[in-house]
Amino acid sequence: MAVRVVSLVPSLTEAVAVTVPGALVGATDWCTRPADLGPGVVRVRGTKNPDVPAILALRPDLVVANEEENREPDLAALRAGGLDVLVTEVRTLEHAFAELERVLRACGANGSPQWLEAARAAWDGLPAPVEVRRAVVPIWRRPWMVLGRDTFAGDLLRRLGVENAYAGHEERYPRVPVGELLSCGAELAVLPDEPYRFTADDGPEAFPGMPSALVDGRMLTWYGPSLAEAPTVLGEALRAARR
Structure with a gap:
């Protein structure tokens, strides 16, 4: 059975949308990539002022968020409503790769997507700055x-x-x-x-x-x-x- 996901982080929205098509049921107004998030994806306002009742009404299996982009009181309200909230912390490129793997696994991805491997290769292949x-x-x-x-x-x-x-x-x-x-x-x-x-x-x-x-x-x-x-x-x- 597919995982139903609400994303409160634009970059994570893009990652989920292109990796696990059909998983998203909700996203913020700032989630602009990809241009088409798929049929039935509900907009739930912004990253700092999400529509908590609307998110609860979607009955997602998972809400993905970020400790910097989203406010803890909103995330606490979602948890209090019975939702599973996955909060990422991204301060470095290594953090980003690790958190993307964690989020995509939780959203039902089967293995590491090609774009993520391409990203690792692109950054690993950078020459030392002259x-x-x-x-x-x-x-x-x-x-x-x-x-x-x-x-x-x-x-x-x-x-x-x-x-x-x-x-x-x-x-x-x-x-x-x-x-x-x-x-x-x-x-x-x-x-x-x-x-x-x-x-x-x-x-x-x-x-x-x-x-x-x-x-x-x-x-x-x-x-x-x-x-x-x-x-x-x-x-x-x-x-x-x-x-």
């Missing part, structure tokens, strides 16, 4: 927020030769005034298009004289099928920022 550049990695503006310590995106960038200037900060996503960002010794600004949508006209102008790499946020922050192409896509964007 150059390391110190960078600031904003994730929000008004106020400015950046990647700090112990983040999945920071680990990916490290493997691609980018040293996060705030990797030693006590917070994981600190608020830092732009003046401090400009004086921290960074050689590069890495600007993803999510969660804040940095663009060529919104972001680089705040870092005059510093190269800016506009990167695909899905490639940088999602742990799912995008991991197979992320080293190539991110690497090209970072190389394009040299000047």
Whole structure:
């Protein structure tokens, strides 16, 4: 009998949808990949404000969540309603691979999917960086927020030769005034298009004289099928920022 799954994490939604077709019965409004989640998948609002009664009404066998993207009070309410909630923790690429295996097994996958093996091969095959550049990695503006310590995106960038200037900060996503960002010794600004949508006209102008790499946020922050192409896509964007 197929496992009925509600996913509260966009990247996990994509992973489940392409690996165990038909398992999803619910997903958030932010779950945009793949474009077609399949017939009958109910939208249950956002990652931070899920519609708990709607999820309970779906009677899923499993809810998949993440300790960073979802709020514990919502997850506690789902457990109190009798649901099994699997909560992932992803701080590094190794964490991502391990948690994806765990989630997909719980959702009824038979073995490791081809895309996950391709992702492992892509990252394992990366040559050692010939150059390391110190960078600031904003994730929000008004106020400015950046990647700090112990983040999945920071680990990916490290493997691609980018040293996060705030990797030693006590917070994981600190608020830092732009003046401090400009004086921290960074050689590069890495600007993803999510969660804040940095663009060529919104972001680089705040870092005059510093190269800016506009990167695909899905490639940088999602742990799912995008991991197979992320080293190539991110690497090209970072190389394009040299000047």
